[in-house]
Amino acid sequence: MVVGDFAIELDTVVIGSGPGGYVAAIRAAQMGQKVAIVEKEYIGGVCLNVGCIPSKALISAGHHYQDALDSSVFGVTAENVVLDFAKTQEWKNNKVVATLTKGVEGLLKKNKVEILRGEAYFNDEHTLRVMTEVAAQTYSFKNAIVATGSRPIEIKGFKFGKRVIDSTGGLALPEVPKKLVVVGGGYIGSELAGAYANLGAEVTILEFAPSILPTFEKDMVKLVTDNFKKKNVTIENNAMAKEAVETENGVSVTYEVKGEEKTIEADYVMVTVGRRPNTDELGLESTGVEMNERGLVKVDAQGRTNVKNIYAIGDITPGAALAHKASYEAKIAAEAISGKKVAIDYRAMPAVAFTDPELAVVGLTAAEAKEKGLDVKSSKFPLAGNGRALSLNATEGFVRLITTKDEGVLVGAQVAGVSASDIIAEIGLAIESGMVAEDIASTIHAHPSLAEVTMDTAELALGLPIHA
Known part of the structure; x- marks a missing residue:
């Protein structure tokens, strides 16, 4: 050198x-x-x-x-x-x-x-x-x-190799596996499990926590788990992954649930437990x-x-x-x-899971707002009441706004459903700008559009719903 x-x-x-x-x-x-x-x-x-x-x-x-x-x-x-x-x-x-x-x-x-x-x-x-x-x-x-x-984190008993892969390996598979085991049901694991299930793989998710996608609220996660069931994806919660043994044509994965040890055979096991x-x-x-x-x-x-x-x-x-x-x-x-007077402010930091359906959040949940001493109300409007969602045949999901009871200031939101990753942007801007529910409700939204759900939810928060 x-x-x-x-x-x-x-x-x-x-x-x-x-x-x-x-x-x-x-x-x-x-x-x-x-x-x-x-x-x-x-x-x-x-x-x-x-x-x-x-x-x-x-x-x-x-x-x-x-x-x-x-x-x-x-x-x-x-x-x-x-x-x-x-x-x-x-x-x-x-x-x-x-x-x-x-x-x-x-x-x-x-x-x-x-x-x-x-x-x-x-x-x-x-x-x-x-x-x-x-x-x-x-x-x-x-x-x-x-x-x-x-x-990616490599865990004990799951040394990365030909059949034991991380998310990078999962994105580069030469073929759609007939059977795929995913260890870890967070963002990455759930997204790739869904992708390969849609592509025809038989998928099993092993999640150590009581639920996949543990950072999202239960009614949001239920939409994803229900969708997984329709695609015959098996979810094993409270599962401890113990060992993966590569065979000539696949991998044998041993895990434990409620004290019972189980083994599953697959073409690949993808480990997505964190980074x-x-x-x-x-x-x-x-x-x-x-x-x-x-x-x-x-x-x-x-x-x-x-x-x-x-x-x-x-x-x-x-x-x-x-x-x-x-x-x-x-x-x-x-x-x-460069000398500018700037500072980090995470209050309108969105997070998205590109699952089926998509999940997106920004700001505070109702529980988090109450922990901060805020008196808030939660307003939830279903996508089933939206014309554009109906025309897309994608009516599962909702928009939920968290607003203060006194002035209606928007402090948080959760969106589940088609294009949640796009819908959340308007709400993030509203939170960043300190807007109230009336600001969103009085903003003209194009019809028919998924964005109208945000307007409908804001009207619901004001107690003046048109479409609820």
Whole structure:
């Protein structure tokens, strides 16, 4: 390995090019900083390459396959429906993922961000090395933003291999498995379980908690579990995954439920029990940056660590591991370095599960609001009362608004149903802006549209429902 003798000076260096890193680099460049970004694997990070985007592509493919198999309710019948999964994977990789990652690289170059290929390692709070297989170059920097993301957790008895895979492996399968076991029924596990069930796999979910999707409210989760039952997905709650043994053509998975040990045979077992922060191979200990017992970096409201010129964002900081959280924090950190008076505010941070149906939340639940001393009311309107939902034959679900009883201020919402991930955006804006139910109710919504459900729910909160 060739090592550079002299340090090259940088203004701001960003470590990692995922949805946190590349956004931070572009915003810092827009603020007039001279920026370099270090990426050891692929531009766009986990989200664009082996996470958010490709998983949604498979989910979309599954929906199209199901529609082709049975759209008789619309008077549409197809014969000899064939799934060419190799073509599905080709479309996902070459049309969806490649298009976005090339686009991100183009945006970085357009904003004059220097791309440094290699692995970053801190020497101290003002210098780092960027290493490749054949060389290493030392750089000095005024400010650094660390955005190295996270990686799947490997659990005891489930060593990753050919048949025991993580979510990355689950997105790259060469064929739709006849039988698939998913260990972990959180966001990732439930989404991919649903995708492969729609593509024709027989799926079993092993969830350690009493319910899958434990961060969502029970009436939302019930919609998903009912949908899973229709697709013959088996859900084993309170299940302890004990061991996976690879065989010549599959894998044998042993687990325990209520003291009873069970074994299930499958083609693959996908482990999606969580992710760990990528902070252990960066040399952060050389900088004096403080981390907690989980390896998460401690930051203030601007993303600044205890070392004033080093910032951290995204999955390596406390809080939800969400791509849009990382992108939001990226802008705050980049602008803080430029001297802007900005601060992180998570009150309107949405979260979405792309299950069937979709689940989306923003702000507080009724219980959380009451814990904060707020006197609130909960107003729930069903999608079954919406003309557009009826025309889509997608009436399962609802919109629920949480408003204060005195002034009707919107403090939270939960949406379950078709396009919940899109419907939640308007409500997030309303919460961020401090709007009241009357503001939404008096906003003219296009007809017929799914967005009208939000208006109907706001009218319900005011006690003046038209369609309830």
